[in-house]
Amino acid sequence: xxxxxxxxxxxxxxxxxxxxxxxxxxxxxxxxxxxxxxxxxxxxxxxxxxxxxxxxxxxxxxxxxxxxxxxxxxxxxxxxxxxxxxxxxxxxxxxxxxxxxxxxxxxxxxxxxxxxxxxxxxxxxxxxxxxxxxxxxxxxxxxxxxxxxxxxxxxxxxxxxxxxxxxxxxxxxxxxxxxxxxxxxxxxxxxxxxxxxxxxxxxxxxxxxxxxxxxxxxxxx
Amino acid sequence: xxxxxxxxxxxxxxxxxxxxxxxxxxxxxxxxxxxxxxxxxxxxxxxxxxxxxxxxxxxxxxxxxxxxxxxxxxxxxxxxxxxxxxxxxxxxxxxxxxxxxxxxxxxxxxxxxxxxxxxxxxxxxxxxxxxxxxxxxxxxxxxxxxxxxxxxxxxxxxxxxxxxxxxxxxxxxxxxxxxxxxxxxxxxxxxxxxxxxxxxxxxxxxxxxxxxxxxxxxxxxxxxxxxxxxxxxxxxxxxxxxxxxxxxxxxxxxxxxxxxxxxxxxxxxxxxxxxxxxxxxxxxxxxxxxxxxxxxxxxxxxxxxxxxxxxxxxxxxxxxxxxxxxxxxxxxxxxxxxxxxxxx
Numbered sequence: 001x002x003x004x005x006x007x008x009x010x011x012x013x014x015x016x017x018x019x020x021x022x023x024x025x026x027x028x029x030x031x032x033x034x035x036x037x038x039x040x041x042x043x044x045x046x047x048x049x050x051x052x053x054x055x056x057x058x059x060x061x062x063x064x065x066x067x068x069x070x071x072x073x074x075x076x077x078x079x080x081x082x083x084x085x086x087x088x089x090x091x092x093x094x095x096x097x098x099x100x101x102x103x104x105x106x107x108x109x110x111x112x113x114x115x116x117x118x119x120x121x122x123x124x125x126x127x128x129x130x131x132x133x134x135x136x137x138x139x140x141x142x143x144x145x146x147x148x149x150x151x152x153x154x155x156x157x158x159x160x161x162x163x164x165x166x167x168x169x170x171x172x173x174x175x176x177x178x179x180x181x182x183x184x185x186x187x188x189x190x191x192x193x194x195x196x197x198x199x200x201x202x203x204x205x206x207x208x209x210x211x212x213x214x215x216x217x218x219x220x221x
Numbered sequence: 222x223x224x225x226x227x228x229x230x231x232x233x234x235x236x237x238x239x240x241x242x243x244x245x246x247x248x249x250x251x252x253x254x255x256x257x258x259x260x261x262x263x264x265x266x267x268x269x270x271x272x273x274x275x276x277x278x279x280x281x282x283x284x285x286x287x288x289x290x291x292x293x294x295x296x297x298x299x300x301x302x303x304x305x306x307x308x309x310x311x312x313x314x315x316x317x318x319x320x321x322x323x324x325x326x327x328x329x330x331x332x333x334x335x336x337x338x339x340x341x342x343x344x345x346x347x348x349x350x351x352x353x354x355x356x357x358x359x360x361x362x363x364x365x366x367x368x369x370x371x372x373x374x375x376x377x378x379x380x381x382x383x384x385x386x387x388x389x390x391x392x393x394x395x396x397x398x399x400x401x402x403x404x405x406x407x408x409x410x411x412x413x414x415x416x417x418x419x420x421x422x423x424x425x426x427x428x429x430x431x432x433x434x435x436x437x438x439x440x441x442x443x444x445x446x447x448x449x450x451x452x453x454x455x456x457x458x459x460x461x462x463x464x465x466x467x468x469x470x471x472x473x474x475x476x477x478x479x480x481x482x483x484x485x486x487x488x489x490x491x492x493x494x495x496x497x498x499x500x501x502x503x504x505x506x507x508x509x510x511x512x513x514x515x516x517x518x519x520x521x522x523x524x525x526x527x528x529x530x531x532x533x534x535x536x537x538x539x540x541x542x543x544x545x546x547x548x549x550x551x552x553x554x555x556x557x558x559x560x561x562x563x564x565x
Contacts, residue, residue, distance in 0.1 A: 041440035042431060070441060072432040078441055108445050110438035112460050115445045146239070147445060149248075157304055158476045159459050164247045169239040172447035200447040207457060207482075208443035 028188065028220040035068075037214035040198070040206075041078070042071035045216075062086040077109035084121075098125045104142075112155040116148040119170075125180065133183035138194075143173035143201065173201035176212065192216035242446065248456040249479050250307060254340045258308055261339075262331070265358035270338035271331035272309060274316070275323030277367050280402075281375055282326035282564075283360065284319065285333070287384030287410075290458070290485030292337020292478045293330040295550040296320065296383075304476035307338060318553045319381070322560060326379070329363055333389070335484040337477075341451045344483055349392060349491055356393050360400060377402035377508075379564060383549055385410050388492065391532070392499045398506040405511045405560055408518055408546050409529060414497045416528045423522050427465055435464040435473075454482030469518050469546040476550075500532040510536035511563040513556060517545030537563075 028051070035045035047066025063085045070078040084102030091097075100123045108115045119142050127136020147168040156163060178196030185191055194214040198206040245251045253261040253268045260272040270292070286293045298305040299317040306312050322328055332339040334355050335347050364375050380401055382390030387409020394401050411417045430436050439461040448454035458480035463473045491497065510533035514526045519540055530536050539559055544551045 038431075038440075040443045041437045070437050073434055073437050078437065080444070106444060108438070108441045110442070110460070111435075112438075115442070117445045144445065147242075154474070158474055159462075159478070160248075160250055161306075162246070162250070164240050167237065167239045168242050168247075171242045171453060172443075172445065172449070174443075174447055198443075200449045202449040204447075204449055206443060207448050207454070208440050 031218050031220045033066075033216060033218035035192075035214050035216040036071070037194075037212065037216075038209050039196070039212040039214055040208045043068050043214075044071045044074065047082075049218075059088055077107060077114075080104055080106035082121075094128045094130055096125075096127065096129050098136075099123070100125075112152055112159075114150045114152075117144045117171075118146040119144045119173075127180075133181070135181045136179070138176075138178045138180055138196070140176040140178070140196065141173070141201070144170040147171045174206065175199045175201060175203065178212075182216075188220040190218040190220070192218065242456070243450040243452050245452065248452055249459065250338060252338050252340050252479070256338075259338055260309060262359070262362060264362045265355050267334065268340055269331045269334070269355070269359065271329070271359070273327060273329045273363065273366075274320050275325075275327045277327050278371055278373065279325060279327045280564075281329060281360075281363055281367065281378040282322060283329045283331075283356075283363070283378055283380050285356070285380060285382040285386030285389050286330075286336070287386050288336055288480070288485055289333065289385045290336050290481040290483075291462070292332045294337070294478050295475050295547065296330055298476050298550055299553055300472060300551045307478055319549050319557055319560075321553060321557050325561060326564075327363070327367070329359070331359060332478075333484070336481040337479050339481075341481065342483065347484060349389075352389055353393050353396055356389060357397060357400070380404045381407070381560065382409055383407040384546065388412065388499065391503070394506050395499050395502045398502060401506070401508055403508040403510070403564060404533075405513065405563060406529070407513045407549055407556065408515065408526070409512070411492060412498070412500050412529055412532050414495065416525065417492055417497060419525060419528055420522065423525075424466065425468075430465065433467075435461070439464065448482060451483065455479050458482045458485060463547065468521050469515075471515070471517060471544045471551055472547065475547040503532055504534075506533070508535070509533075509563075511559070512536060512538045513548070513559060514538065514540055515544040515546060515548040515552075516540055516542045 031049040033047050037043055045066050045068040047064055049062050049064040052061045052063060066082050068080045069075060082102045082104045084100060086098060086100040089097050089099050102121050104119045106117045121142035123138055123140040125136040125138040127134055149168060150165045151163045176196040176198045178194055180194040182190055182192035196212040198212060200206060240247050242248050245255045253259045253270045259270055261268045262271045284293060284296050294305055297318045297320040303314045303317050305317055316323055320328055333352060335342040360378055368374050377400060380390045387406040390404050391412050394404060411420055442460050446453055448457050462477055462480055463470060463475045467473060512526050512530055526538055530538055541548050541552050541555055549556055
């Protein structure tokens, strides 16, 4: 029971999987990182990771928090905060299966609406992890559990005057299938590249960017 | 205690009754399927959101909206004055936009199958041939109505096709050339592969607009909602409507009721095929064609309308200044005058 609760806690506090977090020297306990890319709009992410020892599974857990914002419209109005954790759930030599789970809160403001969302995402990466590099395939799923929409006067006048504002049960969710790779540049600096193809949670066309691309860097200390 | 206080609003938020985005009327308007107050006709096995304005004794002029997937709201709205209500009785202007032509013509407006406030259809249920037969049935409906109410048998009607509506008009004329007296095009979509290629070579890909605020907002919206239902898909399409390719628009605030996402994304993109040509039988068309273009569009695509015009030997081209692809909404008085002069 206790192990189950710990596992549940671990998964629930674990997100944007970054398989490279497993590549590090044991002497470092912290890392700061940044991502740049399109996912789903242009995105700049900064985050912090903390490596924790897990006495239950005798395995390392990484918890992280990060904040993202649109690259061209930076600021809180188009942003997302994620809290999560990463854990290796299976290892055999260099082969690993890594899971990452996250909670996110996002805001999107446009000429049409002011939207907030609460979502849970999980990502599974399966790949080969060497001491200085890795390559993996990934499956990511995110489901939005709650949305709050407040529409602008512009939207009401131009499109739909009787649109309903308020809390909506989840309006979306998406799968992403991807490949990712990374390598260690210097002793404490990692580079990470990820390409993903998004679909809706019912495997319909995403109707946005046909692919998501992220370039990341990390400094461990 | 402080943790308890934190969880009270969270618990309240999670437990209160929430709206369903897939319920008609929450994010996008109800269609004629769910809203009995909307005007409609029933032809070719389905309802169409439609209304006819003017004296039925006058010649019939049928308006074909763009998209595919949007609706006739821009035809009856007027920039700076009114975005027409979907309920005729609630409109402040009864002859807004191009519906001002109702003083000389019996003006028919309808939302194409799966578009606007006409009923939704699923993927694979709509194709261009069906659209042509829908139009044929709608023309027959109003001709019969006129015959019944006035005793006048009108052999031919006029068409006004805007954007995709121009493709539909040409596809129709290509199949039923004897049914149409004259046709007016406002920046029609391409009629042949040659014109499609010219258009693609001379327009900017959406990827070239990365960083524009509208595109950032539109893309980010996908992180908040996805298009797994008709309603959410329609809503998402609406968020980006008329926002792309700003060089073709004087204003990007053209009103709409609903964008039929299935129609606009899945079934009517046949003009991307290698052998696309809907002009093979146009030589049997004996009427005249008028092409109208906004100056902004012609500045960007100077040969576009001339390439289109070559498919209609008896045609003329008129440019309207200070407008682009949404000219009928922005400059309805000017365009109405051009149409009156041409059809006379």
